[in-house]
Amino acid sequence: MTIPAQRPPSEQPSAAMSLRGLVKNFDTRLAVSGVSLEVPAGSFYGLLGPNGAGKTTTLSMAVGLLRPDAGQAFLLGYDVWASPAEAKALVGVLPDGVRMFDRLSGPELLAYHGLLRGMPADVVDQRARDLLDVLELGVDNRTLVVDYSAGMKKKIGLACALLHAPRLLVLDEPFEAVDPVSAALIRDILQRYVTGGGTVVFSSHVLEVVERLCSHVAILSDGVLRLHGTLAAVQADRPLQDVFVQVVGGRVATGSELAWL
Numbered sequence: 001m002t003i004p005a006q007r008p009p010s011e012q013p014s015a016a017m018s019l020r021g022l023v024k025n026f027d028t029r030l031a032v033s034g035v036s037l038e039v040p041a042g043s044f045y046g047l048l049g050p051n052g053a054g055k056t057t058t059l060s061m062a063v064g065l066l067r068p069d070a071g072q073a074f075l076l077g078y079d080v081w082a083s084p085a086e087a088k089a090l091v092g093v094l095p096d097g098v099r100m101f102d103r104l105s106g107p108e109l110l111a112y113h114g115l116l117r118g119m120p121a122d123v124v125d126q127r128a129r130d131l132l133d134v135l136e137l138g139v140d141n142r143t144l145v146v147d148y149s150a151g152m153k154k155k156i157g158l159a160c161a162l163l164h165a166p167r168l169l170v171l172d173e174p175f176e177a178v179d180p181v182s183a184a185l186i187r188d189i190l191q192r193y194v195t196g197g198g199t200v201v202f203s204s205h206v207l208e209v210v211e212r213l214c215s216h217v218a219i220l221s222d223g224v225l226r227l228h229g230t231l232a233a234v235q236a237d238r239p240l241q242d243v244f245v246q247v248v249g250g251r252v253a254t255g256s257e258l259a260w261l
């Protein structure tokens with residue numbers, strides 16, 4: 001039976017991403033415990049949290065890579081599990097820890113992604129060249145992606161996410177392992193993308209980047225959304241670092257740790 005695509009009531013949903021009560025257990029471990037979040041269209045949304053907080057699990061459920069035990073995820077008005085083709089056509093995803101087809105070169109990987117998305121070959125070719133050039137990966141670089149450095153893998157993953165000019169970008173730690181020059185370049189690309197009407201949701205541990213870029217912030221810990229809203233409201237005139245430590249709790253050093261070292 002074919003399930004009809006559920007068109008949103010409005011052609012322009014005000015939320016680019018809407019998460020409703022997402023839950024995920026891994027065996028006996030509750031990784032995400034009822035996360036609900038509205039990401040306004042046109043926002044630059046930073047998802048923060050300590051290691052193991054549930055950021056990757058939440059984003060994976062949000063984009064249809066991991067089936068939730070409970071809850072729903074809507075992307076630009078489409079239920080990602082009921083209407084996956086419609087939802088995924090509008091979204092670019094940089095997943096964390098998902099294997100790419102890394103026995104291809106960068107240009108081949110982009111061509112593969114573009115053609116899989118049904119884009120015309122000449123458009124794929126032109127955009128792939130632009131992306132490889134801008135991200136300094138080498139337009140004619142025949143190195144296989146498996147042999148790329150960690151930062152280069154991040155950048156080719158970002159290029160794959162951007163290739164079809166999606167309306168929403170969901171990026172899991174896009175700044176991890178990239179050098180400062182590339183990070184500045186990626187910040188610039190993403191800022192221009194949001195200025196042009198796109199929406200970005202990304203996870204990061206780099207608070208300075210979040211503070212500089214984001215219009216909205218959410219802080220997750222132990223699978224629970226602790227705080228979310230506009231950057232100004234979340235900060236309330238405090239450095240984001242202070243808010244983060246206060247919200248997630250922090251171990252206080254006594255000075256006697258690893259005394260044997």
Ligand SMILES: Nc1ncnc2c1ncn2[C@@H]1O[C@H](COP(=O)(O)OP(=O)(O)OP(=O)(O)O)[C@@H](O)[C@H]1O
Nearest residue numbers: 026027029031049050051052053054055056057058
């Ligand atoms: N496939 C899996 N099988 C079992 N447990 C998992 C799996 N994926 C994640 N977990 C667990 O779920 C919890 C949340 O993990 P997740 O990767 O979502 O955290 P994170 O906030 O992205 O962490 P980090 O900042 O370190 O990347 C952790 O306790 C992790 O050990």
